[in-house]
Amino acid sequence: MTIRKALTSIVLTGLALGGIGCANYREYHFDGKIGKEGVEFYEAEGFQLNALNVTKPDGKKIMYADEYGEDLKLEAVTIKYGEGSFEKTYRQEKVLEKAQKQFDDYLQKIKETKAEEKKRKTAQKLEEKSKEIKKKLEEENKIIKQGLKDLD
Numbered sequence: 001m002t003i004r005k006a007l008t009s010i011v012l013t014g015l016a017l018g019g020i021g022c023a024n025y026r027e028y029h030f031d032g033k034i035g036k037e038g039v040e041f042y043e044a045e046g047f048q049l050n051a052l053n054v055t056k057p058d059g060k061k062i063m064y065a066d067e068y069g070e071d072l073k074l075e076a077v078t079i080k081y082g083e084g085s086f087e088k089t090y091r092q093e094k095v096l097e098k099a100q101k102q103f104d105d106y107l108q109k110i111k112e113t114k115a116e117e118k119k120r121k122t123a124q125k126l127e128e129k130s131k132e133i134k135k136k137l138e139e140e141n142k143i144i145k146q147g148l149k150d151l152d
Helices: 003-018 093-151
Strands: 030-034 037-044 049-055 060-066 076-081 087-090
Touching: 030 093, 037 093, 049 093, 060 093, 076 093, 087 093
Parallel strands: none
Antiparallel strands: 030 037, 037 049, 049 060, 060 076, 076 087
């Protein structure tokens, strides 16, 4: 085996092994409003963490944490009861079961919200394109009318 083939093999093996245990949930990346709640989902790749932060209208903040960053299954949920107040982290199975249902619901809402936003943007672009085409057709019709008039 040549040195080049050996190096290529080592690099490819490293890349393959480096990807093990890392998941990518870009379809859930979000930072915005859903209803009256502030919602943010992000992946902290250096820490292998998937986090969903929800800010309720009353100021209560809930952080849902998939600490291993690989399966969207919660290992912890932290609740902060407003600015300057205390926070509590829960890891108990019963609490995490309820939190997991809420987490899954938020992920579904994020997908729906992003799909609606994409449809809205597509419709807006189509509307703009339609107006542009209509304007060009009107200009073309003016030129045609003028040309026909000039031929008289």
